[in-house]
Amino acid sequence: MNLQLTEDGRLRHLLTLDGLPRAIVTQILDTAESFMDVGEREVKKVPLLRGKSIFNLFFEPSTRTRTTFEIAAKRLSADVVNLNIATSSQTKGEAILDTVDNLAAMHADMFIVRHAQSGAAHFIARHVAPHISVVNAGDGRHAHPTQGLLDMFTIRRYKGAFHNLTVAIVGDVLHSRVARSQIHALTTLGVPEVRVIGPKTLLPTGVEQMGVKVFHDMEAGLRGCDVIIMLRLQNERMKGALLPSAQEYFKFFGLTPEKLALAKPDAIVMHPGPMNRGVEIASEVADGPQSVILPQVTYGIAVRMAVMAMLAGGPSA
């Protein structure tokens, strides 16, 4: 059984982009497009989710993702409650499903879940009552579907289509739920060439089976690219044996103006944030004319509105 879709093929939960049909992905992007102008109006709200209660369940800290989910929910007129659970009941040892049951008893309609454990959102989705939807806002190393979708939305806005693109994902693919979601979305949407670029220690073994080309030499990997997606290098990776140092990493895999010049002249540069300037990306590139990093954040609101509206509308499964 597909946990994400209803029997008649509508979106029930959004947990992963792995296996999500192309028609649904495209529908989310199209719906997001129609939400784009809501942010420009006198009253930045539409009444679609009036009376619905949305709970942001963040078991792991996040600023951007939580804030954009909150803004998106508020622009749809929903009531939003933010729970940073790392600092509340989890420290008292309350089990995750008890937390969920308590919030369901407060008449929650939707849970937005971020958790350090892979599969946490699936676990909650399996447990909740039929009228409640779950959105995965990042689970461990597994998936971050709304980030993947907003990246596709950004690419479509700047490049118009997917069928003629070469897209490179650069950096710590091994630990990145964002990269996994991006790869699934890019292949679903028919991008003919998806490349992953990084040192052997930061690429998962067998990543080729996801339909990507592997490069360990960044300069070779960037040649002819239309889209370059930089991943955040988590500082804690430096402490292990995976990397010698941040300076060394920047030298080989940091995106500098010189390396960017190897891609197509109209290539765009993306980053899911938060950036480590001078580690995976040079400030000249991050703030340069080819960077679309801040538009990504803006588009994230419209994309999250689209996901929430599609989940909340229509008869419950």
Add this chain to the structure above:
Amino acid sequence: MPASLPDANTLIARLADAIAPTLTPDTFIVGIHTGGAWVAERLHALLGCKQPLGVLDISFYRDDFSRIGLHPQVKPSNLPFELEGGTILLVDDVLHSGRTVRAAMNELFDYGRPASIRLAVLVDRGGRELPIRPDFVGLTVDIPDHQNVNLSRLDDGHLTLSIA
């Protein structure tokens, strides 16, 4: 009940004649997507309106969203003027329950507070469920609830009305 409806273009011309004497130069014509937008486009030309034409897609304001969900292709509303204090002529093709017009007025108010809104419809088919009445009507006709009145546009841009 009529087996067929009059020619849509004749009705639009009739509607334009009714509106013309009351149309002020500062009136903004706004059509409701899709049929109302076609009618609004014709009226805009026939009346020689100098203000830009607006289009509303009321999908985000429908009152049956929680029952039927979101329409798959919502076109962004386009109101290329300052609505605050404006004089609005709202245009739809078929007036039935009045719920579309209710949704359209709610949406208009999210762009600002208009000075006035008047309503022009091509066909008033009866069956109102809300206290809404048009200011200008091309044709008034009683159609049973189980039937639909549709305005469609052919490839050559010709508009036709049909009952199904």
